[in-house]
Amino acid sequence: DTGVSQNPRHKITKRGQNVTFRCDPISEHNRLYWYRQTLGQGPEFLTYFQNEAQLEKSRLLSDRFSAERPKGSFSTLEIQRTEQGDSAMYLCASSSGGTGGLSEQYFGPGTRLTVT
Amino acid sequence: ELKVEQNPLFLSMQEGKNYTIYCNYSTTSDRLYWYRQDPGKSLESLFVLLSNGAVKQEGRLMASLDTKARLSTLHITAAVHDLSATYFCAALARGGSNYKLTFGKGTLLTVNP
Numbered sequence: 001d002t003g004v005s006q007n008p009r010h011k012i013t014k015r016g017q018n019v020t021f022r023c024d025p026i027s028e029h030n031r032l033y034w035y036r037q038t039l040g041q042g043p044e045f046l047t048y049f050q051n052e053a054q055l056e057k058s059r060l061l062s063d064r065f066s067a068e069r070p071k072g073s074f075s076t077l078e079i080q081r082t083e084q085g086d087s088a089m090y091l092c093a094s095s096s097g098g099t100g101g102l103s104e105q106y107f108g109p110g111t112r113l114t115v116t
Numbered sequence: 117e118l119k120v121e122q123n124p125l126f127l128s129m130q131e132g133k134n135y136t137i138y139c140n141y142s143t144t145s146d147r148l149y150w151y152r153q154d155p156g157k158s159l160e161s162l163f164v165l166l167s168n169g170a171v172k173q174e175g176r177l178m179a180s181l182d183t184k185a186r187l188s189t190l191h192i193t194a195a196v197h198d199l200s201a202t203y204f205c206a207a208l209a210r211g212g213s214n215y216k217l218t219f220g221k222g223t224l225l226t227v228n229p
Contacts, residue, residue, distance in 0.1 A: 033217075040222075041222070042120075042204050042206070042219030042220055042221050042222050043159070043204075043217075043219050044219070045216050045217065045218075048214050048216075056212060056213060056214050091158060091159070102146060102147065102215055104149075104161065105217060106161075107158045107159045107161075108158060109157070109158045110157075110158045
């Protein structure tokens, strides 16, 4: 399968714990995006990488959130000191570098986080 | 800041009927996407519309784009139960150093026998 993959698919954690999610983009894609989707809403942009550089962060991304993409391949999204409001589906997407950012984004299956 | 509004947010239809979902966006957009999402699943790309007057059809779904009105529509013809899902439109526009996708809240479609 050559699509975007995410792990884990589901994560249940207690409030105050740290969690880390992983995204493996389509291999030739140099752009990688993270989105958050809460129940009944559309996905909201969190952050964006071009290769290993994190070029943009949404104001939704509080100080407790950090994302990395070492070597421009897979990416991790870490949430520290989780809160119940962090419960959501976290979606990763990737796109090719052609057409300057206009390329279609391909979405992974998502990681569903539940904070109890 | 680009805003995307969909209506209706909830749509219950009978099999065999036709209906349209509307998607308005607030500023100029470079691309307009329609996605389908089944419960607990990720997004499946349905259509990408690039220019004014674009129309695309796949099976019982047809999407169109009017850039002057900043309006896209998703028309459902002779609905069947398998079309039950949440449908999102998303507009792609340049914001800062990057093109960003902004999604609507989605339309939860239920097709009843």
